[in-house]
Amino acid sequence: MIPANFEYHRPSEISAAIGIIQQHGDEARVVAGGHSLIPMMKLRMAEMGHLVDLQDIEELKGIEFSDSSVVMGAMTTQHELIDNADLASRLPILREAALQIADPQVRYMGTVGGNVANGDPGNDMPGLMQCLNATFEVVGPDGRRSIPARDFYEAAYFTAREDEEILTKISIPVPATGTGYAYEKQKRKIGDYATAASAVMIGNGAASIAMTNLSDTPIWSEAAGTALAAGDVDGAVAAALDAIDPQEDMRGPVEFKKHVAGVILRRAIARAQSRVG
Amino acid sequence: MKDEVPTTEERVANLKGMGSSRKRVEDVRFTQGRGNYVDDIKLDGMLFGDFVRSPYAHARVTTIHTEEAMKVPGVLAVITAADLEPLGLHWMPTLAGDKQMVLADGKVLFQGQEVAFVVATDRYAAADGVEAVEVDYEELPVVVDPFKAMEPDAPVLREDLEGQTEGAHGPRRHHNHIFTWEQGDKDATEAVMAEADVVAEEMIYYHRTHPSPLETCGSVASMDKVTGKLTLWGTFQAPHAIRTVVSLISGIAEHNIRVISPDIGGGFGNKVGAYAGYVCSVVASIVTGKPVKWVEDRMENLMSTAFARDYWMQGKIAATKEGKITGLWCHTTADHGGFDACADPTKFPAGFMNICTGSYDIPTAYLAVDGVYTNKAPGGVAYRCSFRVTEAAYFIERMIEVLAIKLNMDAAELRRINFIKKEQFPYNSALGWEYDSGDYHTAWDKALNAVGYDDLRAEQAQQLEDFKAGKTRRLMGIGLTHFTEIVGAGPVKNCDILGLGMFDSCEIRIHPTGSAIARLGTISQGQGHATTFAQIIASEIGIPADDITLEEGDTDTAPYGLGTYGSRSTPVAGAATAMAGRKIKAKAQMIAAYLLEVHDDDVEFDVDRFVVKGAPERFKTMKEIAFAAYNQAIPGVEPGLEAVSYYDPPNMTYPFGAYICVLDIDVDTGEAEVRKFYALDDCGTRINPMIIEGQVHGGLTEALAIAMGQEIAYDEMGNNKSATLMDFFIPTSWETPNYETDHTTTPSPHHPIGAKGVGESPNVGGVPCFSNAVHDAFRPFGLTQSHMPHDHWRIWKTANGLGLHS
Missing domain, CATH: 3.30.43.10 (Uridine Diphospho-n-acetylenolpyruvylglucosamine Reductase, domain 2)
Known part of the structure; x- marks a missing residue:
């Protein structure tokens, strides 16, 4: 070691x-x-x-709020996601998810930028960012460009970021007032990656569903979101399960993962629906 | 102001003796980061060693290329088996009568096996050197299943044993067979089975896991070429035995070896055995003339140092229609890995597995254990239990449940009608043990009343109805366990390790001012010996525990002992401590009588002093007596006040307990949540109730880990799939439930202070209790047995198999 x-x-x-x-x-x-x-x-x-x-680069730090979006520097820590009251009021799902990442010691050091940029399918933030339709800003020798989170992940540890680019900012549109949300995660213990996790946003005639650690990339299913927006929970779950491709590991075999993926998604949907205001 | 004369109660309290929840004296340094562990030892010019390990579980090692490694800056030597062979150190004896490669000698038998030892000026250079060693392997067929290992055409694992039909424990009947160990009466047991009203049969698997102490294993060897003395610091649970073993295998005279166990960060059996790292650090120090440190990392610890369990226990239990047990039969297939490195007393190759009749009066029983080689890491140590006792307890406590199902009986009642009765002690079990004392019915009733057992069953029945009605997806399980431990190994007449009798020792020296130092042959790994043993002395001789220093672990100063494991410290060294104290007290009595100018028999001990019988105002305190021992010429009495005792216990001790667990299972995700855990322990006389409670909490948490998720898993290629703490489950405070502790007190009749030992009871009783709770939740749906660990996917699979997802 x-x-x-x-x-x-x-x-x-x-x-x-x-x-x-x-x-x-x-x-x-x-x-x-x-x-x-x-x-x-x-x-x-x-x-x-x-x-x-990157920790001495001031430009990568801080969270900015506008009426329509939240923009956070890539070096924002998981702890800040939990600790920032303004963020919690605008995007409470970030806090709910961050509380389920690892443990406090890890969250003091672990950053949102690192979490989304590495392309690790086990990380919680990529699926969440896809659910929220976030945009990643990267800077490279040729300047800045923006990449939607939903287009960012290509395979495990392979992303749309070029080798000479650095992910600098994450921009998240603020959901309409009254949007229900939930981040539901099953894990074996504190500090573990998800056995299955899902992020759900619903309200105002729209819905978005993403799944974590059930494929070699996060899975955002447009069909699932569309079905849920139309009130078809069974259809949403079926569409999401159709999109995942879990692998066997010490967390369990494929059939188990597919089953709990459905269970966790239904729980996330139910909790999100209960929060629609 | 008038002088306050302390009352007897105040004098007793001042001693902080037995029964006092004295705070742990060790914690002052541990909680401030001031402990001194092996890796804290830094010596001038110290070098570091690191291992090249095999990525394969079974392969021939054809060539080891060390040239590139030797070019790495800071690398001084790369040691291979070829270098050790001239010294006769390429293999070493195991505690189980087998031998084990120190470094790969032509082949490797498990993934992570030590192949070469790189010595460098610092651990970074050593790691770079390891990376630069290239090894040519020819892969061989891998056997990870002990049943397949015993098939006629299974690959030969131990070519060094080819043609040897006699092993350390009797005949070997197959090239991968190690031993067969039989206890009890086979014919009589089979006859009971044939005639019984009811026979329940089940395979009970206790999976492979690992003690995984917080501190991994390590050593620092320092050979002083001028004096010819070797000093060896290490994570040793038995420092004296290590000294003797090092002397025997290295040829260095034993007086020229000093072994020191400094602070040890948990052992749980993992630090009983001898490891390649210890040997290689010694050899490297001899070769280089410099101190050499070796400390394994977490992955190395989980992959290569001693595992625990891995017992396949085929059981049959016979009973009358009314539930009276008439016989028990067990055949165990024991997976020992590539070398038989179990840590058991010599005459017990399967440890005390023959305690598997448990707390029950079972008239006829038979046990056979077959030890088998596979391509897995060696070990088979007692992970927070006395030798294989947790396997035995798990077996019988599962078989009781299986029988209850077959009889359609309540498992609490089935236990009650089969317990050994209080008046039957000392009780001779069918498999050869003499249980010293017990009162199981009292403990059982107390436990059932404490949790409100009948109400729990009613609640469970209601929840089951709700489940069937679709109102909930959670099932409630009630886990019961009544365990009997066998600890305190052990009587020298039948307990030895490598020929060393399993006595233990204590030496006490009283200083002129009335304080003291005591040294023992044991070594604390977190148990709090410096706290509790001082309490024994305080009560025995009337010196406050706070005035007594405890030392262990330095073989140059401590009396010889067999170390700390198997809950033996209190039963054996604790007894030696009391006996040494009594020798001091006897001499103190003579001194007191002289000072008081009365006959020896005319004074009696009173808490912290000797008083003249019938005249309590005439007394000499122990402090006064101590000073007199050093400044008075007392006719017929030698100066000084010291004693040493070597204690050979007449019997083992038999702690027991009644545990009850209530948990809720989410049938859809397989998650189990412990809502209640009640633990009643009877460890005989209680020395420090607070430390006992801490021991119970810790042991239960390890039991929770083992039952609910912790395992060492291999794939078909022999790859260890659980070599990091990501996959190897160690609970945090988040996963740990609340525990309610309780006790009864049934002293051991043969132990000087009646203490039985407690450190391992919660692991022994906890594992079956958690597991039984999981099984109990599914009992209404027809489940009789599902193997541990009960992690999410396995519980889910059980539910799925019972049709609960359709």
Whole structure:
């Protein structure tokens, strides 16, 4: 559990961070909270010569609110999601989900940007961001661009972000008043990834459903959301289950995961519906 | 102001002796991060060793390329079996009479097996060196199923044993067979089975798991080439035995070896055995002349150091129509992994599995255990239990439930009518033990009353109706267990490890000012020995516990003992402590009589002093007596006040308990939530009630882990699928329920203070209790047995198999 040697960089500007990445190419990786990358380095499953720590870059921090959206810097920690009262009033589902991620020690360090950028299917935020129709801003040598969360994930650990780009901001449209929400997660214990989890938003004639850790990417099912918006819960669940492709692991076999995915989704829908105001 | 003369009660309280919930003296340093663990030991010029481990479960090792590793800056040596062979150290003896490779000698038998030892100036360089060693393997067919291992054409795992038909424990009948161990009367038991009104039969599997202490295993070896002395610090639950073993296998004279167990961060059996890392750190220190540290990481701990359980127990239990048990039959297939490295007394290759008649008066019984080699890590240690007692308790407590189902009886009542009665003690069991004392009916009734058993059953019946009516998707389970432990190994006449009798020891020295130091042959790993053993001495000789220093773990200073495991410290070393105290008290009596100018028989002990009989105003306190021992010339009495006792227990002790668990199962997700857990323990005389309660809480939490999710799992290729704490379940406070503790007190008649030991009872009783609760929830739907661990998917699968999802 000891990583190979690496150079540690701690730039204070995004441009400087990109410069280091350009200079070292495949040899360099950015690190945010480090909860995914550092264990992989300790296992020597990830080896890189240059680690670019983002925590001194002020531009990546802070949460901004407008009437229509919430924009948070990529280095916003999971703890801030729980602790920020303004955020909790506008997007309470973020707080509900963040409370189900790991434990307080991890949440003090773990960042939203790291959680969504790494492309780990076990992470909770990617599915949630798809459910909320968030947009990710990335910055690279050629400037800034925006990528919808629903287009971001290609396969496990493969995303639409280019190697020389850094995910800098996450922009989430604020749901209409009275929208019901729920993040429901089954896990074996504190700190575990989901056996099955789902994010549901419903209200004002619209609905959105996403599932976590039931495929090699988060699953946002348009058909499920459409069915739910029309009041067809069975249809929504059927559509979501049709879209997932869980794999067997120590959490259980495929048939079990498919079953609990349905159970968890129904519970999320029921709780979201109960919150429609 | 008049002088306050302390009352007897005040003097007793001042001692903080037995029965006092004295705060743990260890916690001052532990809670401030001031403990001194193996990895805290830093010596000048210390080197670090790290292992190259096999990625394969069964493979031939053809070539080990060390050249690139030697080029890594800081790497000083790469040690392989070829280097150890001239020293005769490429294999080492196991505690079970087998031998084990220190480093791969031509082949590997489990994933994670040690192949080469890289020595470097720091642990980073060592890790880089490990990465640079290239090993050529030829994969061999893998056997992870002990039943398949015993098939005629199964691959030969232990080629070194080829043609050996006699093992350490009798004949071997197959190339992957280790031993057969039989107890009881086979013919009589089979006759009982043939004639019985009712016979219930079931396979009870107790899955493989791991003790996984917070601190992993490690050692620091320092060979002083000038003095010829080897000092070895390590995570040893039995430091003296380690010293003797190191001497025997290395050829270094025993007086030139000093073994030190510093603070140990939990053992639970994991730190009883000898590991390749210990041997390699010693060899590397001898070769380099420098101190060498080895500390395994969590994955190495879970993959390579000793596992626990992995017993397939085929059972038959016979009874009359009324439920009186007439016989018990058990055949166990024991998966020992690649080497038989179980930690059991020599004459007990399956430990005390023959306690499997449990708390019940079963007149006829038979037990056979077959030990089998597979391509899994070696071990088979007693994970917070006396040797294989938790397997035995799980077996009988499941078989009782299976029988209750067959008889359509309430399992609480079935237990009650079969308990050994109070007046039957000492009780000779059909499988050869003499239970010292017990009062099971009293404990059982107290437990059932405490939880409101009848009301719980009524509530359960209502919930079942609601479930069937579609009003709820949760089922309620009530888990019952009455366990009997066998601890305190043990009498030298039948208990030894590597020929070392399992006595234990205590030496007490009283200082002139009336304080004291005591040293024992045991070693605390969190049990709080420095607290409780001082309490025994305080009560025995009348010196306040706060004035007594306790030391363990340094073989140069502590008297010889067999260490701490199997809940043996209190039954054996605790007895030695009381006996040493009594020797001191006897001498103190002579000194007191001299000082008081009366005959020895005319003074008597009173809490913290000797008083003249009939004249309590004439007394000498222990403090006064201690000083006199060092400054008075007393005719016929040697100066000083010290004693040592080596205690060979006449029998084991038999703690018992009644546990009841209530849990709710979500049939759709497989989640189980413990809503109530009641634990009544009878450990005989209670030395420190607070520490007992802490022990029970900790043991129950480990039991919860084992029953509900913790396992070492392998795939068909022998890959360990559970080598990180992501998949290996250790509960946090979040998953841990509240426990209600209670007790009865039935002292051991043969122990000097009547204490029986408690550290392992909650694990032994807890596992079947949690498991029985899960089974009980599904009993109305026809479930008789589903194997642990009862994690979400397995509970879900049970529910699914019973048609509860359709």
